[in-house]
Amino acid sequence: MAPSLESSTRGTLPIQQSSPVRLMTGMISDYMDYQQLQMRPMDEDLPLATPSPSTPAPFFVRSAVDGLSSTSASFLLTSSPLKSTSAPPTFKPYTLSPIKNDSRYSHLFGFAPQSAREAELMQALRESESRDNSRKRSMAEMQASTVLAGMYTNRAQAQLQAAEERKRRKTGKRKMGDGKAKYFSGDDFYRLCVEDDEKKEQEAAEKLKRAADREAHASRLATWQEANEAIRTKNAERRAEYSTDVASWETEKAAAKAEKRRPNWPKPKLADYGIETLLPKPKKGDHDDPEEEDSDDQSGNGSED
Structure with missing residues (x-):
C-alpha cells in the first residue's frame, strides 16, 4: 500500500535549508517517484508507459519552477544579466558522523550464522553498512565541492560588483544628459559650453605636456645610457692597464x-x-633641461679624459 502521508517517506535535514534548495530537493524527489510510476505497468498485458517527446512537463516540475520564481533565486529564471546583488542560494551543510574503521555491528558479526537465512541477513547487513559509508563519503565530497563553489561565487560576485562600480563612476560627456529640451541661448547652457571648452583645452594642454615630458625623459635616458657606456669603456681600459701593471x-x-x-x-x-662610478638613472619627475645635462656630461667627460 502507498503511504498515507507524504512526510512518511520524506526525511528532513538537521539544518533547515533555504527555500530554493528545498524546492529543488522536492522536485528531484518527485521526479524519482514519477520515473518509478512510468516504469511500473498498470496491467501485466500492457506495455510499459513511455512518455512521448511532445508530453508537457509534469505538474511537479511546473510547480517547482513557479515556486522558484517567488524566492530569492528568481533571477535564475530571467534572461536579464546577473547583478552583484544576485546572490545564489546558500547550502547549509550538516555535520557528518565519522566513518569508523570497525563496524558498528561487530557484536553481531561475531556470531556464527546458524542457518542460511541468518547468513543472508548478515551479508545484507554488511552490504547495507558499506553503502551507508559510501554515501557518507559522497556527501562529504559534495559538501566540500559546495564550499569551494561558494568561495568561487564570492570572488566572482566581488569582481562583478567592482566592475559595476567602475561602470557607475564613468561620467558622460554630454553637457546635459537628462534628455530634456534646452534653450541654446540660455545662460546655463552657455555656461556649460564655456566650461566644457575650457575643460577640453585644459585636457589637450595636459596631454601635450605629458607627451613633451615623455620625449624629454626619453632624451635624458638616451644621454644617460651613452654616458654610462662611455664610462664602462673607460673603466674597461683602465682595468686592463691595471692588470698589465700588476703583472x-x-x-x-x-x-x-x-x-x-x-x-x-x-x-x-x-x-x-x-x-x-656609473651615473644614476634619471627619474620621470625630473624636468631639467636635457641640453644642460648634455653640456654638463660632455664637459665632465672632457675633464676626466
Whole structure:
C-alpha cells in the first residue's frame, strides 16, 4: 500500500535549508517517484508507459519552477544579466558522523550464522553498512565541492560588483544628459559650453605636456645610457692597464725575491687608476633641461679624459 502521508517517506535535514534548495530537493524527489510510476505497468498485458517527446512537463516540475520564481533565486529564471546583488542560494551543510574503521555491528558479526537465512541477513547487513559509508563519503565530497563553489561565487560576485562600480563612476560627456529640451541661448547652457571648452583645452594642454615630458625623459635616458657606456669603456681600459701593471709588478717582485732585494716600485692599486662610478638613472619627475645635462656630461667627460 502507498503511504498515507507524504512526510512518511520524506526525511528532513538537521539544518533547515533555504527555500530554493528545498524546492529543488522536492522536485528531484518527485521526479524519482514519477520515473518509478512510468516504469511500473498498470496491467501485466500492457506495455510499459513511455512518455512521448511532445508530453508537457509534469505538474511537479511546473510547480517547482513557479515556486522558484517567488524566492530569492528568481533571477535564475530571467534572461536579464546577473547583478552583484544576485546572490545564489546558500547550502547549509550538516555535520557528518565519522566513518569508523570497525563496524558498528561487530557484536553481531561475531556470531556464527546458524542457518542460511541468518547468513543472508548478515551479508545484507554488511552490504547495507558499506553503502551507508559510501554515501557518507559522497556527501562529504559534495559538501566540500559546495564550499569551494561558494568561495568561487564570492570572488566572482566581488569582481562583478567592482566592475559595476567602475561602470557607475564613468561620467558622460554630454553637457546635459537628462534628455530634456534646452534653450541654446540660455545662460546655463552657455555656461556649460564655456566650461566644457575650457575643460577640453585644459585636457589637450595636459596631454601635450605629458607627451613633451615623455620625449624629454626619453632624451635624458638616451644621454644617460651613452654616458654610462662611455664610462664602462673607460673603466674597461683602465682595468686592463691595471692588470698589465700588476703583472709587471709580479715579475719585478719575483726578480727582487731571487736577487734578495725589494721591488723597485710598490704594487699598483686599482683606486689610483680613476675608476668611475656609473651615473644614476634619471627619474620621470625630473624636468631639467636635457641640453644642460648634455653640456654638463660632455664637459665632465672632457675633464676626466
